[in-house]
Amino acid sequence: MTTQSNTRTNTIRPRLKLLLAAFAALGLTSCGQPPAEQATAKAEPEPKAEQTAGNRQGKPVVYQVFTRLFGNTNTTNKPWGTLEQNGVGKFNDFTDEALAGIKQLGTSHIWYTGVPHHAVINDYTAYGISLDDPDVVKGRAGSPYAVKDYYSVNPDLAEDPANRLAEFRALVERTHKHGMQVLIDIVPNHVARDYQSLAKPDGVADFGANDNSTVEYARNNNFYYVPGQSFQVPAWPDSYKVLGGEPHPLADGKFAENPAKWTGNGARAAQPAFDDWYETVKINYGVRPDGSYDFDTLPSEYAEKDWQAHYQFWQGKDVPDSWLKFRDITLYWLDFGVDGFRYDMAEMVPVEFWSYLNSHIKRVNPDAFLLAEVYQPDLYRDYIKLGLMDYLYDKVEFYDSLKLVMQGKGPTSALVETQQRMADIEHHMLHFLENHDEQRIASPDFAGDARKGMPAMVVSALISTSPTMLYFGQDVGEPGAEDAGFGKPTRTSIFDYVGVPHHQRWMNGGKFDGGALSEDEAALRNFYTRLMQFSASAPALMGGYFELHSANLANNSAYSEQQLAFARYTHSHQQDDQQLLVVSNFNAEQAVEFSLIVPAELISQWQLGDGNYSLAGQLTDSVAELRVTNGVGQVNIALPPLGSVVYRVQYQE
Template structure:
């Protein structure tokens, strides 16, 4: 089965509270719950063709909401009242926000894991290795707290968990003086300053993996993958214990935040240990080769794949398609992705995630609404067998517009604020999960995603090869929209699996406004040889609506 991931942000997913008060509290705006991710909800996700569900933001994080024995955080350490799900306060616990009975939050989470597995969905959760909240303290595993055996008089020491600032405080955070800091610590984004800016990850502190990042990117002196626990830095030991804890609970894999900021030697070591516990443990990395903070001089995406990861974010493909839609590049430019390196088949592709803008945003992706999602999703998931991810709400055209609080009106669904996703809530329909609140167009869009994601599990799309057709149709007048040159808005490719003798022709119209009429695709001479069967030299596709996709199964 092809790996297809549904990113489910627990805070948003089942929340049907329509208040959406700007910078509102959990009492005002509501919050999704573990128990509300029901068997019915998970069965609908499975019916859409997904193999994995990424339960996003479940670890206990810094928050303005207090519970018995869990005090609210200092407002200086918060981005939004809900707080950043990547400012982890306890790696061994889950957020009480998501529990009906906060004291039973781990039991409620374990029950959700069981429901996911009963629905034949593997479960991924976040692993945030580069940084923790400034208020980090584990109540579940206090013996594994960070920093308690550190030497804070030194900026760097091999066995320290943190990097410590030189000189004396106080720590000036964007909102004021943070007296609780004691010896100042470097922020999660490597800012070694007593006065981090609003653009810094000031609410977090960077973890130390036995390498002084200020000395460069050469980490080869770190231990090898087979090293014993007593041969590795203390942070490695604690991180391995964290993964083991969640694996024991039933978690099947981990989405590793900003993985390129952590030494690849650690990844080789920790993924090996995780797979000794569970051979199928799945590791996906958020990583960007262009980030100066990466800890290798090589291409970090390739390095992570070589050192234990199953898949790594394909930010380049996302940016390629987005620039084509927003800046008027020719659709034929998308051929760049076909000729990419061999790693492309292991790259995680996506059209949305919690960090990126919504496809239906009024001020991104051409601002023409949710229709563009079909064209973008069809291209990114269709041109190769790589893993693909859909973000909750994408399938119903969630807009992401409006000021929610800390995140302002940025075209994203805020991960920092309590609030509802209106279109997703309309599908949830007060927990019935039948789309009863959606309009006809939104229902049709979701049905398209159901059909498309299931198509992606056909052999031709799971293991088949890809053959681009744009270059063979650049002189074809029936491969053009009115007033355009061929290949400007249309993109065509074949997928073929010899084992099943299955082949599909896919044609996408990326134009935001104009339908394509009477489209015909010419097959070059090499197609029959590639397919292993004689096929016609041309295929009549017909009309393709703007932002639409047509799929033709070929008879071989």
Template sequence: MSVRVSIYQLFVRHFSNTREQQVVDGTIEQNGCGKFAEITEKALREIQSMGFTHIWFTGVLEQASSTCYPGIEADEAVLMKGKAGSPYAIRDYFDVCADYAVDPENRIEEFSDLLDRCHELGIKTLIDFVPNHVARSYHSDIQPDLNFGESDDVGRFFAWNNNFFYLAGDGVMELPGGEFSGEGAGRVTGNNAATWQPSLSDWYETVKLNYGHDYTTGRDTHCLPEAEAHLDEVPDTWVKMDAILSYWQELGVDGFRCDMAHMVPMEFWAWVIRRARLRDSHCYFMAEAYDGDPAKLTHENVLESLLKQGFDTVYDGDSYELVKEVVEHGRGVTELDALLWAPDRLNRMLRYAENHDEVRLASRHHWRGQGASLGKVVMAFLTGVGPSPYMLYNGQEVGECGDGVEGFAGDDGRSSIFDYGHLPRLAKWVNEWHYDGGKLAVEEHALRAWYVEWCQLLQEPAFARGGVYGLNSANMENSTYRAGGEAIAQSVYAFVRHDRESDEAFLVVLNFSEAACGDEIEVWLPEGLGVWMDAELAPRVLLGGLEGYGVAVVQLTL
């Protein structure tokens, strides 16, 4: 069987935290925190049994935090977003977050043990690589010789070998939470805000790293070194970033989810990915990137450019947004056909229905407030129409809604990454670390069972490597092919996945309406489908009724 890359996003802070009583903006003592040691072999086996090949351990690196430990001081409150802090405000690239260790002084060893548990089961491991910015308080205790900025010419906004960008003069940074005049005050924020008064919407808790290109001059980075350049031929930031990746590879990490990869020069990616793969030829690189961001550092389509630099996969934010618009704004589902004719989107782009940046499918504030059952049809489309890698965010499989105020993040339909908290529904599946779903409600059990079945199906040859054939255009006049009286273009979407090598084929029918379809649905199979599959097919397939937000899968007899 061809193995399809499938990634389970596991946010360590949330995953195994079962503390039921939660305090808004609470401390770690009040609200609890997940631990490396609690991600047991049983937990890993349960994730693997769904068909997942990789686990992305989110938020592992030491971050700015209001919690102190022996040898680790708490950050100033003015530099923080939430009590726990942003996992993307990295304070030490060579260390892990002490919150996640049973014995904080033994935190690296506890993380290494977790990697060993994964590898013993054959699970590949990913962690975050955050190349665009660091916390204002960045200082490595593990590798102080590789600290950023210590040899910078701070009198210049930009210098090729500087690690940071510097604001003119000696001022006081007026942050949303108050004034800050400590070391690193006069530096550009992570989102390119060159100001002494960043706003609440700016990444004010972080400072931007310099890769030898002045971002204020535009996107032309062609003068930067080429992929084969030696260490003494590249900017200092490149050297330090390569050392960071090497450190984690040596510890046993199999790959990296690269944060906001489009804000870093493409030349750097070609260089650093080449070096990482000289150390491990299978090192996996996944990019978070958005072509529509004006901060991107390429004139080309950034998604295509990152794939050319060596990334294995890149976030498919456009497909996610299109499906969300279809659901929220009533656009016809036939518009989804556009995704079938983009080879890179089908074969290489990372598909997801949730992640830590996006809203929960079950949130009452989003996705028309339709609840967790809607997630099935969204997930089935995004992951079903092509063989590309896909990702599931912990809690999605049991219908986490992300609603309610946890602290800094407010009530935004997301599970807060800034605050100490837990995932109420996932905690019921964790069930005091039995990982057996012992506390789940009936409907939560059923939802998770569907996700298990669907994710296992995605490893079948037809879904793991096969082609796709859309059927909506052939069913425009089909009177049985509608939900709640709506026309086909508004409700039902169908496609066939077929693998020539195994001659395996599946018909998938999705109901994007909350209304059920009729007692029987006929799906017409056009002659062109038979030609495409080189097979003789019946002219139609008869299905029973399809519930609201229902997913039907039929294996075709060839």
């Protein structure tokens, strides 16, 4: 979740750690019904008989697309521009041609970011939707993490806002037709300040509708309150003007909320600060203001139990109302046809809730893809094993180390150490180089050159059994250079209506064929296509890993901390086994040549006797030879600046 302009990396995470320590996992998101409603809560759907766990083949590739930006062909890019001035993408822009282009990148899952109806400035009162107050909306297009109606979708994305759910359903069906699954966001920690669901099913109450707002906390309240005080909008810094200073009838420095609610990041003041998540309110999951839990805790031995055992644990337990609400929301979307969820700021919600929610999801769809945003490595194992997350962002460990290598500020040894340290959970740690929260590789504040992502992407995609994620525009070197208004350069804005220039050249006026790309952009797209197709299909990438870095760093004068080498392989010792050698050069200025050492331990595992073995390039048409002498292998490697090779051992019939 991106919050204030581009301050999150520098400001929010350190503050978040302090908040989490102070609140002992407070800030938990609420979605429940009060005690009277619990007895008549919606019946749980039965599992779908045709679905069984483990149907997914190969290594998953997630393509994250910011839905309202993807199909926008408008190139105006006026700061704080309106929808009419700067344009907006629609569900219908994901045509068969567009989806085929996404599938070409090896994509198994599309994460459609920003689908649930969130607060926007555009006027949809003709459709019964209340106006949103720009004093509590970030940007003109609004943050996708300030959800206003969990049972509907963003009206900006529909050709006919009255038909928006049907248009999204058609997109889900088109995506499935192209052999890909659909992920959407669930933001359990907070909702928009003015949450109002028009599309909720019968018998479902809005968040806060049945709260006792005279007290700070009650177990089945959905929100925390500041009794006796009214909400006040933040004190704006001199550099900030709502909507860029454009007049608006509701932009008066006021928002009616009495009593005030706690803000999304846990701030308890009636007037949050400008860098708080002031457009949202925190949801209560049954965590008291002192941080103690008002629900059954999960015994530690459940870390070794499956989702069925977790599901049984919660049967007959009295859980807070917010738990029921989010259970019903996620099951609604599963029934709609969605295949999984990306959970925003999951670490701000207690792990017991995740055990409850995810076991209920897995009961309905055992193959549901559950991806969570967690930034504290000491919590990773709890959220995987106790919280039943399939995957977590590998941000703080692998991505952060890889970013330093790309910038020439860190050694490749750090990647080897991270891979070793995470070995017990590496399959669950999703790898990426870009997403909506992070700087674009080509931005000057990151690497300044999209080509520096090439060796990094080879390493990120091939070093582990974890899924890989691509952000739209990454494959053509999008630099995120636009000052869109609330969103500033280096990241593509998620708050504003804006065009994405490099991506628009791949769109080529709706042909989605890359016909308008420059030669360099087309070459980069071809690199990503070949790499990600290989990543999605190579059996060795779901098999063994052997690091070659240490032996070569110690015994090879031409090999340095700007190179990284490792092996991936299948285990069966059959003729159709894949035995891969992966070598990348992160030096942007110098080519490198050396004789790669393949240690005796790996040669023995591969059951290779002394002799010469042909090697075939998997990403290029290059060939090489593996020479095994006295049980130790050597391969002559020649890499250009930012070059990589992936060689497969060839066996003669």
